[in-house]
Amino acid sequence: MTAPRVVVAGGHSAGHIEPAMNCADALRRLEPSAEITALGTVCGLDTVLIPARGYPLELVPPVPLPRHPTRALLRTPGRLRDSVLAAGAVLDRVRAEVVVGFGGYVAVPAYLAARRRGLPIVVHEANARPGVANRLGARMTTHVFTAAPGVRPAHATAIGIPLRPxxxxxxxxxxxxxxxxxxxxxxxxxxxxxxxxxxxxxxxxxxxxxxxxxxxxxxxxxxxxxxxxxxxxxxxxxxxxxxxxxxxxxxxxxxxxxxxxxxxxxxxxxxxxxxxxxxxxxxxxxxxxxxxxxxxxxxxxxxxxxxxxxxxxxxxxxxxxxxxxxxxxxxxxxxxxxxxxxxxGARDADVVLARHVLAVVAERRGHAG
CATH class of the missing domain: 3.40.50.2000 (Glycogen Phosphorylase B;)
Incomplete structure (x- = not known):
């Protein structure tokens, strides 16, 4: 397999960033030539944690999604449009073959930009109660993974959380x-x-x-x-x-x-x-x-x-x-x-998820061929 091109999207908090980076590390162990790009925002820990792990970081405008109707909700469509455009530009520039999302501010624009381009989406949800971003992302793909059994949606596969070796x-x-x-x-x-x-x-x-x-x-x-x-x-x-x-x-x-x-x-x-x-x-x-x-x-x-x-x-x-x-x-x-x-406990979630991502890339290339 020639170098797979993967974009990981999990930002703002360590709870989103760490699983994304651990999955990226597993991808590199399985396929050292993999070209991995991380999407992030200036909000939170993205600019601190991601470069420290050695991955290129592309910043897009943050889109916090209000959980309740507020004035901020009225400003969301415009912000989301700008962020989706920025995320899409990154996907085009790095010629992404798959987007792997872990939730947080950057995940929604990544999911929407990927869907517009017909790119496969892989979603991982670490929490027992999925956030807004991953609930939306799970509607766009059959490739959904969770930390524990019984977490929505019904078609999700429980594998644990990608952790450091x-x-x-x-x-x-x-x-x-x-x-x-x-x-x-x-x-x-x-x-x-x-x-x-x-x-x-x-x-x-x-x-x-x-x-x-x-x-x-x-x-x-x-x-x-x-x-x-x-x-x-x-x-x-x-x-x-x-x-x-x-x-x-x-x-x-x-x-x-x-x-x-x-x-x-x-x-x-x-x-x-x-x-x-x-x-x-x-x-x-x-x-x-x-x-x-x-x-x-x-x-x-x-x-x-x-x-x-x-x-x-x-x-x-x-x-x-x-x-x-x-x-x-x-x-x-x-x-x-x-x-x-x-x-x-689960100790192999990073490898399980990374193998699935590589399989998704291989399947996409097979269809393209």
Whole structure:
């Protein structure tokens, strides 16, 4: 096969960009000559995350789609027209053979521009509740993939979320010693990893730092990723006894996962997928917004016995002392949850999706021939 020409469209948030880049990486592993172009906008993390992964980025005007009737909705048709024209110009210039969309501001113009040109469209939806962009894209193609079974539309195929090989191939036991040394943690004893996502979560930060005395008294070490703009002071106590390590951000999360025995975190789609793939049990605190979307993301691994759910309003130092400390002090229960989380995870979604994209290109060329 001569070099396939692929455009990936997934922008604005890391939850859209990361699966797109992971799929692109898998495409290059399967077909090193593949010419891959990423569509993005100046809104969000596109201009930061995509160039860092080594892919050419083409910018088009962002088109946020209002979820409810507002004045912004009246301005949408004009903005959408301009963005579709810009996306179409990119597709023509790179001679795209397929568009692979992951949702976000850039996906709708990419889908519409592709349809106008008769290009095949592949859609991947990471969330349990599809967004506006991918609901529209799914109507334009039979090539629709989701993270979990039961996600609309009915013709979608559940494959998981494309993840980095550093996560899917992680041997937590083998890396544990190195990872704990990296963060200044003891090699023995339970470690609680705390994270509120890339920006942190005030409620989680406050609850865990407030529970520091109880965690230390139980011999629990803490690796607390606060978020780059959030400040959490190191709680009082002897750090040589049970270290409480505070960092604003971790670039290579597989080290944090290897160091941990349990994670307390939000339940974004990428987080749920990564933790399950790594076989790392979690206590999920869904963001109490977006119609309960994050709760839906966590429910499959919770049902499998690999995680627990606690409402944001119920998370406080007292809950951590009453529920989390006993769990961290029970290695047999932690091990059982780890096995169940791993069984619920998907580790090959990047390759499965990339192979399908290449098959779509081959089919299109066959028809053209």
């Amino acid at each position: 550093a996560i899917t191939g992680l041997d937590r036991s083998a890396l544990r010693g190195t990872a704990r040394e990296r963060f200044g943690l003891r090699p023995d004893g339970p470690v609680l990893l705390v994270t509120g996502g890339s920006q942190g979560a005030r409620a989680i930060n406050a609850a865990v730092s407030g529970a520091a005395p109880a965690l230390r008294a139980a011999g629990v070490q803490v690796l607390h990723i606060t978020g780059p703009r959030r400040v959490v002071g190191v709680p009082d106590g002897d750090p040589a006894d049970s270290p409480y390590v505070v960092v604003p951000y971790v670039e290579e999360m597989h080290y944090a996962y290897a160091a941990a025995d349990l994670v307390l975190c939000r339940s974004g789609a990428m987080t749920c997928a990564e933790l399950a793939a790594a076989g790392l049990p979690a206590v999920y605190v869904p963001l109490p917004l977006r119609g309960g979307e994050q709760r839906l993301n966590a429910e499959p691994v919770v049902a499998a016995g690999g995680a627990l759910l606690v409402d944001d309003a119920d998370l406080d130092p007292a809950w951590i002392e009453a529920a989390l400390v006993p769990l961290l002090s029970d290695p047999e229960r932690i091990a059982a949850m780890s096995a169940r989380a791993a069984a619920a």
